[in-house]
Amino acid sequence: MYIKIRQDGSLGIGRGTEGDAEITMGFGEAHMVAAALEKLAQTARNHKQTYLKTTNVGGGNKIDFVRADDGTITISGDKQTYFCTEPEIRELAKKLRHLPQIEVAPPSDYVQKITPSNGLCLVVSNGGQSFKLRLPEAAVLKTSIRSSIDSRYFDETIAIGQRQIMASRTSDLKWQLRVGESIVKFTAFEIEAFIAGLHNGILDVLMDLVKSFGSDDISDIRVKSVLQRIEQDTLKIFKEDKSGKAIAKELTKRTKSIVGIGEFADERANRFIDMCKYVNANLDTIWIEPIFELFSSAFVPPA
Incomplete structure (x- = not known):
């Protein structure tokens, strides 16, 4: 397993992958993930622990550490799953606890x-x-x-x-x-x-929404409620206009790629921006304000 400090200061772990195809976590989460890995290595079988990320990096909000009844070890997150040996897990935990100090560019001041x-x-x-x-x-x-x-x-x-x-x-x-x-x-x-x-x-706000879905048994229902709202409220905006159904379908499809469980964080922001470009560039101007009002409510979690 490799470990790397990415350009944005977050951490990536993986094997045989490149780019964003890896499990990602915040730099400050390394010690907590290391502790979970150490516990995984110490447990002989039948163990599962889920770590909920405290940052918005990667495509998901959790990392699963599993040791099956036969002793097989897997770690999963951000659409990736890796089978590991116990020595690999111990080595990875050690590396996470002894990361080099680097200067990470601060977030935008603007x-x-x-x-x-x-x-x-x-x-x-x-x-x-x-x-x-x-x-x-x-x-x-x-x-x-x-x-x-x-x-x-x-x-x-x-x-x-x-x-x-x-x-x-x-x-x-x-x-x-x-x-x-x-x-x-x-x-x-x-x-x-x-x-x-x-x-x-934009990404920070969208990830607040994604985090509000949680990771329990009804998180999918919360996602579906957002999709349903986009579809139904778009149809209400267009009322009897014949283009309404096609636009509602398009916006719902795009919304699913933005808020769906397991999507990459950065892609969520890009897809939201693309959806707003679609509305701004392709729809009659009379529809832009009500649709953007819908977006301002549906994609922004309440305070």
Whole structure:
């Protein structure tokens, strides 16, 4: 079994895999996982322990440690399962307890998760100025800023009902965002970190929702309730419009790939952003506000 410290500072363990195809945990969780591995190695047979992650890395929220009646050892998590020998388990636990100290890049200073209020769950700030965003607004804003990166000049007004988010690149080195009377500015040095902050903020909120499903026998029911809500509320929005059924089906399918048990964490954020892009780019503007209102409620767990 290998162990690695990933670029984002999280830990990956696996065998014969690469990229995200591994069991992932937060750097600070190493000692707790090591303790579970040591207990696994010390138990001769018929043992199962589930560790619930305290971070939002990887595609799931738990790691299972199992020793069968015949002594076979498996560790499972993030869609991966590895059969291990007892010496491998002991060696892995030892490595987790003696990780090298490294400097991990801090999270973005520009986007922070806040207690949800009227759908507003993220705050953008820089230079003493700030404004709040709903989750789908953050998604379409990230898309807008991404589009501006390869431009010399960029100006977009993101209109969601009566609310407007104005994103502009006024020169090679300067960006400006306006929501109401609030103006937040970024330099070329800061803009990539801001984009990463938007992505991480979206991911943090989505993982709060995923964690709220739990890992008990009815977690699947909680997921299905979100899917049902997206489908039914979308149909209510479109009422008699003939395109409603197809759009409800599309949004429900996309939602399943976002909130489904076992999906990779980073992919959840990417898929949510893609779904918001789909709504913003492909639907009549009269539908954007009510659908984004639905997203702001359905994908954001209550405070």
